[in-house]
Amino acid sequence: MKNKIKKYFTFFTILISSIITTLNSFSSMIHSLLSHNKQIIVVLLLQRELKSIKLYSTNKYIKN
Structure with missing residues (x-):
């Protein structure tokens, strides 16, 4: 029984270790x-900023 527990523990340890390594790799890639490209992303976001729609303003047309 002890031998089986040790094998499973080793298998899951290796599995978790490989998952953590893969996640760290993805995290590093995204960070880099x-x-x-931070400046490019900021410029693109600023260019695509939503502009307000020019509707008839109440300040322009005041009805008495």
Whole structure:
């Protein structure tokens, strides 16, 4: 019984370790992409900023 528990523990430890390594790799990749392209992303977001729709303003047309 002890031998089986040890095998499972080793298997799950290796599995968790590989998952953590993969997640760290993805995190590092995303961080490097964002850090290098930060200025480009900011400019694109500012260009696509929602503009207000020019409706008839109440200040322009005051009805008495």
